[in-house]
Amino acid sequence: MIDLHTHLLPEVDDGSDSLEESASIIAQMLESGVSDIVLTPHFVRGLYQTTYALKKSKLEQLNSFLHDQALSVNIILGAEIYLEPDIWREIEEEHLEIAGTDYLLVETGLYAFPGNLYEILSGLLKRGFKPILAHPERYADIVRQPQLAEDLIQRDIILQANSGSFLGYYGREVQKTVWEMIKNRFIHLIASDTHHIWDSYPGSQAASAISKYFNNDLTRLLMVDNPRNILSNRRIELSY
Numbered sequence: 684m685i686d687l688h689t690h691l692l693p694e695v696d697d698g699s700d701s702l703e704e705s706a707s708i709i710a711q712m713l714e715s716g717v718s719d720i721v722l723t724p725h726f727v728r729g730l731y732q733t734t735y736a737l738k739k740s741k742l743e744q745l746n747s748f749l750h751d752q753a754l755s756v757n758i759i760l761g762a763e764i765y766l767e768p769d770i771w772r773e774i775e776e777e778h779l780e781i782a783g784t785d786y787l788l789v790e791t792g793l794y795a796f797p798g799n800l801y802e803i804l805s806g807l808l809k810r811g812f813k814p815i816l817a818h819p820e821r822y823a824d825i826v827r828q829p830q831l832a833e834d835l836i837q838r839d840i841i842l843q844a845n846s847g848s849f850l851g852y853y854g855r856e857v858q859k860t861v862w863e864m865i866k867n868r869f870i871h872l873i874a875s876d877t878h879h880i881w882d883s884y885p886g887s888q889a890a891s892a893i894s895k896y897f898n899n900d901l902t903r904l905l906m907v908d909n910p911r912n913i914l915s916n917r918r919i920e921l922s923y
């Protein structure tokens with residue numbers, strides 16, 4: 684499995700608080716069959732604005748700590764970008780894309796989409812970025828109206844569900860929404876959005892539940908093939 688959304692770069696956001704914590708979470712993920720992890724610290728104007736230089740040095744520290752612990756995993760730098768008008772400036776200056784690709788992981792207000800959401804997203808598309816909306820199933824607007832997901836897809840927005848949503852970790856409404864979305868093929872990839880250690884890594888349980896309800900091919904597409912294509916900066920199919 685490839686996990687494209689995690690908060691495991693220590694001390695830069697509300698995720699992992701130390702190298703030790705990151706290493707124990709990564710050990711748990713390795714045991715669950717994860718081979719590649721994208722670190723996506725929050726980038727929120729006025730709240731979390733860690734510079735690229737600091738993130739790079741923390742990435743190096745983490746890599747050497749993992750090496751000392753004999754934990755072999757491919758870790759890649761990205762960000763989870765809170766959408767704002769003109770956010771492309773920070774994206775370009777601070778290299779907020781998923782390393783080496785045109786793909787961006789983005790988020791917005793959980794309780795209400797901003798009125799200019801489509802405008803901001805189309806501005807990013809025009810600049811050649813490929814936005815991936817994190818956990819669409821958690822947005823109140825989509826819970827009320829899952830068809831909004833189709834609207835986003837038609838505008839070339841990629842949708843990333845959280846594995847915990849399939850298991851009810853964010854409540855029944857979100858769980859109902861994500862299953863409805865996957866039935867309609869409105870999900871393009873699944874990631875964990877891990878902040879801290881789990882009782883058990885939700886990726887494995889979500890994979891079994893999806894394989895049981897649908898089939899292994901769909902699980903593979905959403906947890907291995909599409910994430911791998913994103914990391915290789917290849918196109919993924921939005922309608923399938």
Ligand SMILES: [Fe+2]
Binds near residue numbers: 688689690763817876
């Ligand atoms: Fe996140």
